[in-house]
Every structure is written in structure tokens, then in C-alpha cells.
Amino acid sequence: MTAPIHERCRPGDDVDPLDPDNKSTCPYCGDLHAWPVETAAPDQHSVPGVGSPEPAAVPTPRLPILPADFWQARPILKHIRDAAHSRLAPADLVMHSVLAKLAAMRSHELTFDSGRGQSSLNYFVAGVGPTGIGKSLSQDAIGDELIKAPAYLTLPQEGTDAEAFADGVPLGSGEGIAEIFMGTKEKETGNTRKDGTPVTRQVREMVRHNALIMVDEGETYSRIGERKGSMIGPALRSAWVGRSIGQSNGGAETTRIIKAGTYSLGMVVGFQPVTALPLLADTATGTAQRFAWVSAIDPTMPDEQVTHPGLLSLALTDEQFEHTARTGSMPFPTEIIDQLRRDHVAKVRGEVAVPERDSQAPLMRCKMAALLALLDGRFEVSEEDWKLATVMWDISSAVRDAVIEQGDQEKARQAEVIAQARVQLREREAAAVNGVESKLDRLATTLAARVVDAGGLRRKEARTGMRRDDRHLYEQVVERADQLGLIRLSDSGALLPPLPAV
The missing domain is CATH 1.10.10 (Arc Repressor Mutant, subunit A)
Incomplete structure (x- = not known):
């Protein structure tokens, strides 16, 4: 028996629209449907005004999304998908946004070791979709209803009123990224007043270690990058691997130096396909390779209202002390370390040629795997984490390539328009x-x-x-x-x- 066709349902590529017995399983809902039969002759559709209706609007090209078995691999992944759908947000973008927030909230002293020393978990996401479909909804979807800041990020800080966690702050210039972690503190000068109280003064220095940057429209990123003397690209490339960021301008008020390994940063940027192209064109410097590319279109969004599953249970604190962040190094399985080493040695020897677009693939997959383990409440990476991270990386690469291809097609179309x-x-x-x-x-x-x-x-x-x-x-x-x-x-x-x- 065939099931009713929902709005999101689409026939697969193997369905013949002119076949009267065109039944097949929907690739989105999994039900058997009897698809409508097209009765008009093909040549009628190609001639405007001859027995055919007005041409339909061209749909937005669909980008690859995570497969169904990814969400079914773990209860916490299904939890995230349900939370996204309950707020009408695209599941893939919410999934990666959760990892970005997790990277931003964990201790800067929590790293991973995939065989090449301690590496930062800082994580950047580029969500791609047309305007008005809810890229900003992913920010709402990862709010306190789903992820609450751990206790160690809610405590008052000594000598400053600055919040310990800058949650969802906008993107500034390259220097502005460092500024997110800066503020003023009351510092004792070493002198005392007549009544014996210490003399203090306001000092600009690092006042927090954790920040999540959220940018709804990638055009903001592009505009900042186009400014004369902009340091946004170099700053992001350094921040992704946890190196020192900021600059020294000679004066205390204009100096902003955030030392390597002292901060945790996540970032989510929403792009339209056309605004993503300038960043994707920046493969020579490696900025584009520091982002996980994600579709902001979700064809699996259900028709029915989904109940929000509640808060995620995250293990970011010390096992014994609730107000202390978990620190240390997350190890990788020996087999994965050995494979990563073999792949890198082959690249260094010139035995394999790695496309420029994939230059950061090993480190990106390691970040994904470590964050998936952390999401699952573990502090060591498993083989399953690596497999799931590989799926995420493959889809990210496919999204990136699809956006580039769409850009190339648009350039070709524009060139044809100009030629005509x-x-x-x-x-x-x-x-x-x-x-x-x-x-x-x-x-x-x-x-x-x-x-x-x-x-x-x-x-x-x-x-x-x-x-x-x-x-x-x-x-x-x-x-x-x-x-x-x-x-x-x-x-x-x-x-x-x-x-x-x-």
C-alpha cells in the first residue's frame, strides 16, 4: 500500500515521470509512494505558450546533507536533530553549530593528540543557503534550551565584571577577534593608602578564555576582509590552530595579544552561495579550508511539529569538581595515528598530490572526531568517532565543491549573458x-x-x-x-x- 505524499517528498532519479506505474520509495521519508504521472508531451514543455502552464520558479539547488544513518548512530545525534527540527532549524547546521559551541565552552587546556603533539579544538563552521530560510535559527537552536554554559563559565571573575563566556558575539576585524578576549581588570599597584587598603588601577588584559562568534550573513565577513589592511584572514587561520592572535601597537590601550593555547573559540558564519565564493576563492592562503561547510537547507524537515528533547548532558567539568573545567589531552587510537602518519609521510615525499582544497582535511577530521567524543561524554577518541567524523568531512567537502560548481556555472551564465x-x-x-x-x-x-x-x-x-x-x-x-x-x-x-x- 502506498503512503500519502508530503510536501518534502521527492521521487528518486530512477523514477520515470511518464510511467503510469511509477511507484518507488521516497529517499527522504522512506515510504512507498505512487508518484503523479506527467501526461504532457515533452516537446510541449519546451515551447512557451503551447499547451503548457507558465514555467515554475527554479528551485534553490540542494546541497548534500548528512545521511540518515549518521543521525541514527547515537542517541545524542538524534537528540540534536530533533532539537533542530523542533525549532524549524536545519539539522546539519545545528549539528555543526553544537560542535562549534562545544569547542568554545571547553577549557583551553583541553586539547587532543593525534600523533603530532597537542592540537586545539577551535572549530569554525560555514552554513550555506539562500536568505530567509533560517540560518540564524541555528543560533537560537543552540541556546540555553539545548546547551547551557557549564558552571565554571558562570562564576564571577576576580577583578572584572566581564562575563567568562562571550556567547554569540559578532565578528570584528582580525584585531577584533583578539579584542573579544580583552577587557579591564582592577590590579594592585603595590602601594597602600593611609588606611592600609591597596591602591589599584585599571589594566587592559585578557579577561576571558572562551568565545563563540556568530555571523548571520557572510557578506559581513566579506566586507571586513575587503577593508584595506584587514587582518581577518591571518587571524582566523591562526585562531583555528590556537596560535597567538592580536597585535602590539606600542600603547597599552591599543595592544591586544592573546597568547597561543590560552583561549577556546568557536565560530558559525551563515553564507548565501554568492557571498561564500570570496572565501572559497581564498584556498591559496588556506582560510577556506579552516571551515566545515554545511547545507542550511534541510529537505528532511518534517511536516509535523517535533517536541523539543530538552538539554544536552555534556561532560565538560572535572569529574570531582563541578566548578572546575576538565583539562588534559584527548588521545587517538594507535591505528588512526599510524594511518595519519603514513598519509603525511606520503605527502611530504611527494608520493601523493593533495588538492589545495583538502590541505587541512586530516586536522579537520581530527577536530570533528575529538568534538564528537566530547559530545558523547568521553575524553578519548574512538574508531566510531573517526568514522562519523569521516562522514561529516565527506559531506562538508561535497557541500564546498557544490557551492564552487554553482559559482562556476553562474560565472559561465554571466559570461554568456555578456557575450549575447x-x-x-x-x-x-x-x-x-x-x-x-x-x-x-x-x-x-x-x-x-x-x-x-x-x-x-x-x-x-x-x-x-x-x-x-x-x-x-x-x-x-x-x-x-x-x-x-x-x-x-x-x-x-x-x-x-x-x-x-x-
């Missing part, structure tokens, strides 16, 4: 030239008739006898009449009738 416009311009120019020539012939004939009737005309008489609107063409008309043999020109410039034929 140039052809049309040349055609209009040719038509205009032909029009002028035909007008000159007509005016030359009229002028010649007047010259013959008058037995000759002086130049002034010939010109004033023309229509006012045509007088600017006088010299061309005379030249044309002379070329056609309709008149003769005397040495003084007078216009004479042609000589009689011999």
Missing part, C-alpha cells in the same frame, strides 16, 4: 548604420531634385532648404549625392545638376 549582449549591441550598431545610410540616400535624392529644379544651388541655399532636423547631416548628404552622381560640385562649392549622358 555584445552580439546584440553589434547588431543594433549595424542596424543603426544601415538606417543612417538609407536616410542619407533619401536626403541625397531630395537634395538632387531641388538642385535640378533650380538649375543649381549655392551651399547656403542648399543647406537652408533642408529640414532643420536634418541640417546637421548636410555635408554627408552632399557627399552622398555626389558619390551617386546625382549632382556635381563646382570649384566654388556650388551644387550643380549632373551633366547629361553622352
Whole structure:
């Protein structure tokens, strides 16, 4: 028995729309459907106005999404998907946003070791989709209803009113990223007042270690990157691996240095396909490779309301002390470390050529795997974490490549439009030239008739006898009449009738 077709349902590529028995399993809901049959002849659809309705609007190209078995692999993954759908947010983008927030909230002293020393868990996400479909909803979906900041990020800080966790702050310049972690603190000078109380002064320094940057529209990123002297690209590349960021300008008020390994950072940027292209074009510097690319379109969004599953249970605190962050190094399985080493050695030896787009693939997969383990409440990476991370990386690469391909197709389309416009311009120019020539012939004939009737005309008489609107063409008309043999020109410039034929 076939099931009713929902709005999100689509036939697979193997379905023939003209087959009267076109039943198949929906790739989105998994039910068996009897798809509608198209009765119109194919050539009717190709001729506007011949037995066919107005052409439908072109749908937004779909980007790859995480497969169903990914969400079924662990209860916590299904929890995240349900939370996203309950808030009408795209599941893939919420999934990666959860990892970004997790990376931002964990202790900066919690790292992972995949065989090449301690590595940062800082994690950046680029969500791609058309405007108005809810990229900003992912920010709402990972709010306190799903993820609450751990206790160690809610405690008052000594000497400052700054919050320990900058949650969902906007993106500034490259220097502005460092500024997120900066603030003022009351510091003792070493002197005391008469009453014995210490003398203090305001000092600018690092006041927090944790931040999550949220940017709803990637155009903001592009505009910042286009500013003269912008350091956003280098700052992001350094921040992704936890290196020192900021700059020293000589003065205390303008110096902002955040030392390597002292901060935890996550970032989520929402792009439209066209605004993502400038970042994707930046593969030479490696900025684009620091982002996980995610579809903000979710064709699996259910028709029915989904109940929110509640808070995630995260293990970011010390096992014995609730107000202390968990620190240390997350180890990887020996087999994965060995494979990563073999792959890197082959690359260094020149035995394999890695595409520029995939230059950061090993480290990105390691970050994904470590964050998946942390999400699952573990502090060591498993083989299953690695497999799930591989799925996430593969889909991220497919999304990135699809956006680039769409950009290339749009460039080709625009080039074709420009080429057609140039052809049309040349055609209009040719038509205009032909029009002028035909007008000159007509005016030359009229002028010649007047010259013959008058037995000759002086130049002034010939010109004033023309229509006012045509007088600017006088010299061309005379030249044309002379070329056609309709008149003769005397040495003084007078216009004479042609000589009689011999």
C-alpha cells in the first residue's frame, strides 16, 4: 500500500515521470509512494505558450546533507536533530553549530593528540543557503534550551565584571577577534593608602578564555576582509590552530595579544552561495579550508511539529569538581595515528598530490572526531568517532565543491549573458548604420531634385532648404549625392545638376 505524499517528498532519479506505474520509495521519508504521472508531451514543455502552464520558479539547488544513518548512530545525534527540527532549524547546521559551541565552552587546556603533539579544538563552521530560510535559527537552536554554559563559565571573575563566556558575539576585524578576549581588570599597584587598603588601577588584559562568534550573513565577513589592511584572514587561520592572535601597537590601550593555547573559540558564519565564493576563492592562503561547510537547507524537515528533547548532558567539568573545567589531552587510537602518519609521510615525499582544497582535511577530521567524543561524554577518541567524523568531512567537502560548481556555472551564465549582449549591441550598431545610410540616400535624392529644379544651388541655399532636423547631416548628404552622381560640385562649392549622358 502506498503512503500519502508530503510536501518534502521527492521521487528518486530512477523514477520515470511518464510511467503510469511509477511507484518507488521516497529517499527522504522512506515510504512507498505512487508518484503523479506527467501526461504532457515533452516537446510541449519546451515551447512557451503551447499547451503548457507558465514555467515554475527554479528551485534553490540542494546541497548534500548528512545521511540518515549518521543521525541514527547515537542517541545524542538524534537528540540534536530533533532539537533542530523542533525549532524549524536545519539539522546539519545545528549539528555543526553544537560542535562549534562545544569547542568554545571547553577549557583551553583541553586539547587532543593525534600523533603530532597537542592540537586545539577551535572549530569554525560555514552554513550555506539562500536568505530567509533560517540560518540564524541555528543560533537560537543552540541556546540555553539545548546547551547551557557549564558552571565554571558562570562564576564571577576576580577583578572584572566581564562575563567568562562571550556567547554569540559578532565578528570584528582580525584585531577584533583578539579584542573579544580583552577587557579591564582592577590590579594592585603595590602601594597602600593611609588606611592600609591597596591602591589599584585599571589594566587592559585578557579577561576571558572562551568565545563563540556568530555571523548571520557572510557578506559581513566579506566586507571586513575587503577593508584595506584587514587582518581577518591571518587571524582566523591562526585562531583555528590556537596560535597567538592580536597585535602590539606600542600603547597599552591599543595592544591586544592573546597568547597561543590560552583561549577556546568557536565560530558559525551563515553564507548565501554568492557571498561564500570570496572565501572559497581564498584556498591559496588556506582560510577556506579552516571551515566545515554545511547545507542550511534541510529537505528532511518534517511536516509535523517535533517536541523539543530538552538539554544536552555534556561532560565538560572535572569529574570531582563541578566548578572546575576538565583539562588534559584527548588521545587517538594507535591505528588512526599510524594511518595519519603514513598519509603525511606520503605527502611530504611527494608520493601523493593533495588538492589545495583538502590541505587541512586530516586536522579537520581530527577536530570533528575529538568534538564528537566530547559530545558523547568521553575524553578519548574512538574508531566510531573517526568514522562519523569521516562522514561529516565527506559531506562538508561535497557541500564546498557544490557551492564552487554553482559559482562556476553562474560565472559561465554571466559570461554568456555578456557575450549575447555584445552580439546584440553589434547588431543594433549595424542596424543603426544601415538606417543612417538609407536616410542619407533619401536626403541625397531630395537634395538632387531641388538642385535640378533650380538649375543649381549655392551651399547656403542648399543647406537652408533642408529640414532643420536634418541640417546637421548636410555635408554627408552632399557627399552622398555626389558619390551617386546625382549632382556635381563646382570649384566654388556650388551644387550643380549632373551633366547629361553622352
